Amino acid sequence: MQDFSYERPDSVEAAVAAMRDGEARALAGGTDLIAQLREGRRRAGRIVDLKWVPALTSIAALPDSGVLIGAAVSLSAVAQHAAVAADYPAVAQSARLIGSVQIQNRASLGGNICNAAPSADAVPALICHGARARVAGADGQREMAVEALFEGPGRTALEFGEILISILLPPPEPRSAATYLRFTPRREMDIAVAGVGTWLRLAVGGAVAAARVVLASVGPVPLRALSAETALIGEKPSPALFQEAGRLAAGDARPISDTRGSADYRRSLVAVLTRRALADCCARLDGRMEAL
């Protein structure tokens, strides 16, 4: 491992200053970074420990609903937060899938986003909920959709010297629900072979008014399965509808074959997971669907 210096900024400004050049790497939970440094997959001359910046480690329900989550808050803390568990169960569910208890006690939403692995399990539920990212840099702060952050495997839209400060979960819309399901060969510890986050908002009459279907591990970045979403809108939820959405989502996927699974298998999984996730969304909405 290359030697590095280590800093503990105590404010956003100090953190941004520490991230000033290409030598710097942000450290939240370290569950990706430290493994990568050890294996030589990433190099760091200066490690900036973000866990001592109050804005990055606080998590709070907002007065008019919504939750603001500091980028370095642990996945365990996110999953256990009352407002997250109540209003954004898909986010809590996703946080509980990553790695193991030990990993979840350290890893963070910010890290899962900024590491930008196509398999990032926390991301689809965030995109489903329309989560917003707040980013700070030398020129000030900006806000963007979490969805807009991903540019390629391991690459985000963060500019040189910027850090992700927080993730805002906007107030949940009425008659809406989200789910995240993924497939792994073991029941813990594994990286997703495929993952699907779905979000439905129903109109008063029960038809789908809006839908998001977000695919993980089947493309260079988290993908919106647009043809599946289009097919859902205006329709009444039914097993046949979800089956069709799954088929279309599989077509939207752009998987590769690697040691974790072939492209064909991943497409099959996308179809199945989409169908199941949509049914699960309805079950959450107390729609009278069988969860299959």
Place this chain on the structure above:
Amino acid sequence: MPSSEAGTDLKVVGKRLPRVDARERVTGEAIYPADLALPGMAYARILRSPLAHARIRRIDTSRAAGLKGVLAIVTAADFPELPVGATIPMGETGYDMWMVAQLNMARGKVLWVGQPVAAVAAVDPHIAEAALALIAVDYEPLAPVLDIAAAIAPDAPVLHEHVLTKGVEPHPRAPSNVCSRTVIARGDAARALEQAPATARLSVKVDTAHQGYLEPPVVVAQVDANGFATVWASTQGQFTAELMTARMLGMPLSQIRVVPLEVGGAFGGKIAIHGEAVAVRLAQLCRRPVKLVLTREEVLQGGTGPAAAARIDIAVGADREGRLLAIDGTYRLDAGGLPGLSPSLVMQASAALYQCPNLNLQGFDVVTNKPRTEAYRGPGGIQAAFAMEQAMDALCQRLDLDPLEFRKRNASVTGSTMPIGTPFPTIGLTSVLDRVGRHPCWTDALPKGRFPRGRGLAIGYWRGTSMTSAGHITVAGDGRPMVTMGPVDISGTRTTMAQVVAEEFGLSIGDVHVHTGDSKSVGYSDGAAGSRVARTTTAALVEACRDALSQLRLRAAEKLQCAPDQLDYAGGTFRARQPGGPAIGLSELMQATLADGAIVGRGVSTKLPLGVEIGAHVCDVEVDTDTGLVTVLRYTAFQDVGRALNPAAVEGQVEGSVVQGLGWALTEGYDYGPDGRLRNASLLDYRMPTALDVPKIECVIIETPVPNVPYGVRGVGEVPIVPPAAAVANAIARATGVRMTHMPMTPERVLRALQEIR
């Protein structure tokens, strides 16, 4: 004196007692080699081949040697060259030392990605690691062969010029990647199959898997001012390690001692040395103690030997009543980069439990440019059972015959002819099968679930070995027995041997101290392997107890002034037989005779009659037909253990071994890339079962004692890994109609198989 043949009046043996060494494990005080820190200790790392097949033209260590903090560097040039055919003694057959030397340091050629080519000792681990990158190796790449099919193809590049296929007539003159052909046959299987009213055939492929022990091998070596080397190792056999290390170094045995420390799992993978001789040579050169560490990536990527991949074809034939007429099998085992893996035991094991007049079994071991394989609990057994037990199950389906009934109908019994022609010693297969039939796991209806469910049965056999075990007992000044045993404890044998000695002495387990000797402080003992330790060390220690007690008897007789045969011994006291006669306890006796020298009882066991292992497993699965995910709902393992010295220890061995089998059955398999590099050389993608992946394994103990051996003990630890993959596969077949022929039966492979039959 308690009789080791006694059945029901045992006081310590047979009891479910906690391990005598559990406390130091739960507190973290147990010492493994990585825990040692000696003054001035240097740190060593190994440089490994990045290529699967290449000639080594030149190794330039000069830049590495110039790095500040580097203390010594070695390559094959620092070890004497051993001739092909060099062996060390081990049990009845010896062990290929030429192969072990190549395993520890490549000479002239590299044969797999990860084979060691150099090693560095430095003042700290970061410098050692940095130095590796500065060693320049000039390789001439050669075309690699990466699987059995490629290795046996007509124009395949040959790995070893000296390997001529054994067992082929006429003797070949051209080298080959097929190291040997073994045939076990009786009758005319080809004709019997042709004429059999019912047949089933199956060809399977099994991927390489790793023993998966949690403790990566670490060695600490120190050479004193007189050149005497001490090695602390995580090893299954301190004597074997000493023989191998001394031979590789060209060092006399009297100049080296191997001290076995706690072993963090081994399962066959720590019989050969992995760095011991390298660490000693580095210690000699830098004149400091050296700690050589293997990382997890190294363990998986060629630094230690995984278990053999295989391609096995089985054909079985029976009459309409399900009586077997013929078994035909071809077993091809992938030995990895170096020869020395015999398929014979595997072939025998897969067919032994069936009475069948016609057998034609052919086995081949084939070298490929992959890590050299090593043993893994009943090596070859699980691969062969995956084929054989499924073929038998398919035959049952064809005949509409209950699979348990089929096994009973064809079961080998005491005296049945084994595949190699000798009669079976005392076995209790029929008792095991009867117990299965009466157990709820077999008689309970399979509850319905969301997805198809099925129940599978598979049986397994493992012969095990005996070899040599020695031990001695000294008696402390307070009269308590202090046991030094030769075989290393990898299965709880310190505890079970404490129970045996306590039983023989009529004491409680807390009165007995047990310790494993190093290679200079106890009699020669072969390694802990082949399910032999509990059985043979029991025999050795029973002899040692009797020796010690007879010495004590003589002393007691003198002290009590009567004839030795007029004394009774029970529960730690010698008592003169006449009513009101004098008595003396062991403590008092020892205190009274300290000046008479030590009491040392010695015992050794060699070639003890075998206690073969038999198991039958029942497995219920649910198959998610949308994703291919297989969930094991219920698993029951029935095993004949002869006599359970300690039921908790027996269960622990069975449960752990079964879960290893389930791992290989469902998720564990090496994924080699086209360059021979492993694509899943981490515990993230080499997927061993977690606590959420397996149910509670229920273990049912059956006892058919082995006659004429103390306590009638059988081997335990190997056979439980043999049936699980077949039991799961048979359950999948019953659930879905699909026969899985590629192991591990990953979700993707299961789904593809399901899609193919739709």
Place this chain on the structure above:
Amino acid sequence: MKTLLMCTVNGEERTVLADTRDTLLELLRDRLGLTGTKEGCSNGNCGTCTVLVDGEPVCACLVLAQEAPGRDVMTIEALSAGGTLHPVQQALVEFGGTQCGFCTPGIALSAKALLDRNPHPSEPEIRHAIAGNLCRCTGYGKIVDAIAAVAARTQGR
């Protein structure tokens, strides 16, 4: 490069000379001589090196030594205070929940953290709490039995 770190380990203030690249695992084992925490893979994939940081189980191999100052680190050495085994340790002994012992320190700490949070877990909750701790010897059954026994013994308190 060397660096001086002031850490709280097992309730004691320790001043340690470490390498800037050390992980918490290396700090504990190699600098502080606390070898009870074992190393299985150094990549967070086996749980062998589990320690408690501020009461929560984490893999010490994925924490930098330099992150330790300001945190409370607990290793297996502190679980048996004054020589008395913690109930989890006692149960692992009684139920045969340890064989080679290599996973045991990590498992004991994961189990302790579970029971501190949830004194009466169900079997699935127990298995989930130790799912990040691989064991190759026991097949997990007797480990789960041991943890369940501790929970049962405190029932009604």
